Amino acid sequence: MQFRSVRTKLIAVLLLLLSALAAATATATLTAMKRDSEVQTRQFLAVGGKVLLEALNNRAKQLSSSVQVLAADFGFRRAVATAEQETIESVLANHGSRIDASLMLLMSPGGELLASSEKQLRASDVMPVFNQSTQNSNAPVTDVLQLAGQPYQLVLAPVKAPNLIAWVGMGFPLDMPLAEQIVAITGLEISFVSQHAEQFKLYISTLDDNSAQKLPAMLNTLINQPGLPYENPEQDYVSLAIPLDKNNQLWAVQHLQHSRWLDGYLAFRQQLFVIFGVALSLTLVVGIFFARSITQPIKALSYFARRIGQGFDENIPVQGKDEVAVLGRTLSAMQQDIKQRELQLRHNAEHDTLTGLFNRTAVERLLPVILAQHDGCIIIVNIERFKHINEVLGFSTGDILLQQLAQRLAQLPQAPDLLARLGADEFLLAYQHRFTATQLAALFATALLGYNVDNSHINLKLCIGIYPFSRQQSSVNDALRRADIALENARQTPQRIAEYLPGQDELHQRELTLIRDIPYALESGQFFAVYQPKVDIHARSCKEAEALIRWQHPTLGFVAPDEFIRLAEHSGNIGLITNWMLQHVIVQLATWRAAGFTVTVAINLSVHDLLNPKLAEQILQLLHNYDVPHDAISLEVTESAIMQDTATIIAQLERLRKLGIRLAIDDFGTGQSSLAYLKQLPVHEVKIDRAFVKDIHHNNNDALIVKATTQLAHSLGLVVTAEGLENPTGLAELLQCQCNKVQGYFFSRPLEAEKFSAWIKQFPEQNQQWFAQKERQ
């Protein structure tokens, strides 16, 4: 069973226990009492039965004596001896009345009925008694029997003169006086009953009329179980039947009034019920109070614990020294411990373990308050080249530096309202007023110089991004992002300090959008390739082109390749773009070749692509898949890309070159590499950057550089392509510089595939228009 509360349970158990005890006691007591009563009843009835039989026996003896005396009376004998019917009848009547007999009879020694006071009496009626007498002819015999419809105690005595001449019988009725006499002796009511072939007849009863009327219905049961007391629910008596005659024809039924013991029994039971009722009520009341005394503190403690769980401060709700109070004190101690630990956890959660400053979590909690209260500025400071310091001086030194910087930031002439360490070497300072860049530079001057770590003297250079904010204008995210943007911009400035300018955030957002959209744009066909012809200016032919990627963004419109390629390189998505380009160009080449149009198309690779060890394999696979010869594509690599990891990239280029793919260095001359690299690079071609070409016709220096570079490249066996030719004058210069090929708007801007194929088909016929101009000059 499930109880909703301890109180209910306790009370239920108590009540159950007591009830069981009470029920057991009551059952045992009442059962014993009832059994005792029954035993007493039975004994009483048994004794009553014996007394009755004894009384009848005594009466029989007395009657026998009387009859015997009568039978010995000489006058009686003489009268009997006369054998005169009249004389005999009168002497019977006369002598019978002497002893109050109601019925008189005379029988011959042979058993014939000689005379009788009841005319309808037959000898056979008396036979049951007479048959007993013949055995012993000298003594009188008695029995109870039914004569002429009445129960009699009949005495048969011999008449001797001096030999046996007759039997005289005297009958004494079992009548009401006798019954009352027996009632007086036994204390039991009595009824006389006859049985004749299953028919029962009630003669006399001392019971009241009502009970007596109900008696005949019970007689069958009663008489069929002689000696067993019978208790009829309809009657107020326990009855016992006792056979009176030897043939069991006549019965006495004795009745013991039930109520005699029943009253006592009922009264006692009533008392028991009252006692148990009172005991149960008391138990209930005591149980409720006792249970409440237990559950009330528990309830209070439960509430207490819940409040602790919710983080409230509460006083212990229970006093005393019992277990509940101990539990209360334990909970209270627990509350203190929790509070302590919570503080510790919160401190840990919001503080940087290295510097002890607030961390980013704390910033997110504290910054909104500052942002909401005043105008001010947020400054993010970053140690320049901290990675380098870590590498050179070790991480422990780096950590010490960070700790010292943290101290100095905390002790700036103008202490920040919030100082936190955001990440590795990034600190945040929040002020409730604004600074100009100059003011800040001055402010931070003290934080830069004179760090002494393990006897090394270190000066730091900090990048500082400032975000001036207006009250209630920025969210924490915006503020942090804008400060970050400013920091990013600061890295690009010589002073390493930049203030966030309105709109930068939007640019930043645009870049994020572009970065996010690149993968989907590649799949959904927003990108397309254009082809810019590379014209052999000596042969005046065009058999090559450079493939360039274009992006038409559905919402932002045309996106400049420089922008999204830079973003793709930063976000690591450049590989996707290169793969798309390779696939697209090779498919296009296959299409053209199928149309009988052969051209070699150059594809740009980024440094990321070159560092991919599977690059050569992937290109080979693509060429194979579309059945495009290896020399149908060429690859272009920027000079600056090569500078990143020269050895790996050179190995990669070697591999590609062995596949028979032509390689070119793009944007040559803009990188910071020395010419020394050039001889190591396994390339076929050098493409001179447009910066030297576009103004070549009126800039002698450019012309000289181009000429020298061309000569150098030629001497190394490389083909030279000039990029960015825009006018015919430049073409003449380039021809003079011995450049092999030219790419630029002068010949054609980058064209979409169909236009390009059309352009290149008409080039051999129409090339005079470009070269003729030169001739005209």
Place this chain on the structure above:
Amino acid sequence: MQHYLVNLIVSLTLLLGLTSPLFANTLSIRITDEMQQAVADTVVELIPGNSDLPRPSTAGSIAQQNLTFVPFVSAYTAGTYIEFPNRDKTRHHVYSFSPAKTFEIELYAGKPEAPVLFDKPGIVSIGCNIHDYMQAYVYIGESPFLAISDSEGKVHFDGLTDDTYQLKLWHPWQKKDHDSLSLVLDHDTSIDLTLAVEQKQKPKAPKRGFGN
């Protein structure tokens, strides 16, 4: 009954073969019960078939002595006067309600005034009204040939002429009436007879607390 007759016949045949015929015959009878015990006080009456009956004795006596009737059983021929002499100190009130003779001699001492005539054959049961236990039986026969068995159960008759006799047996305690026998006498004869009787004590005065 049959068994009884066979016994009798066998006995008779045996005895008849042993004795010789005489003018005046004697008859000896021994009476036993079923247990072969001698039965005393048995009355035997012989009634001759042809011979004239001899004159019977005309007087008898039944005394009251020691508060009993003496003798217990007596047999007389009808027509006998019987005296009832009282030899006790107490008075007696002798009576009989028997159909053969009803009489009453109220309280008397010594010899009653007159003997009582028993004129009808039959059994007369005699009692005393003041001593209920006292009892005597008188057998009143037709014939003078009456005898009562002694303590050995024996009865003896003399001077019986040759004749065919009817033999009757009676005992007060007999279990039932004895059928009469027919007996041819022409010589001295001895017979054994068996009679079923109840074994009882003869009535005698109970001890009383009056110190006599």
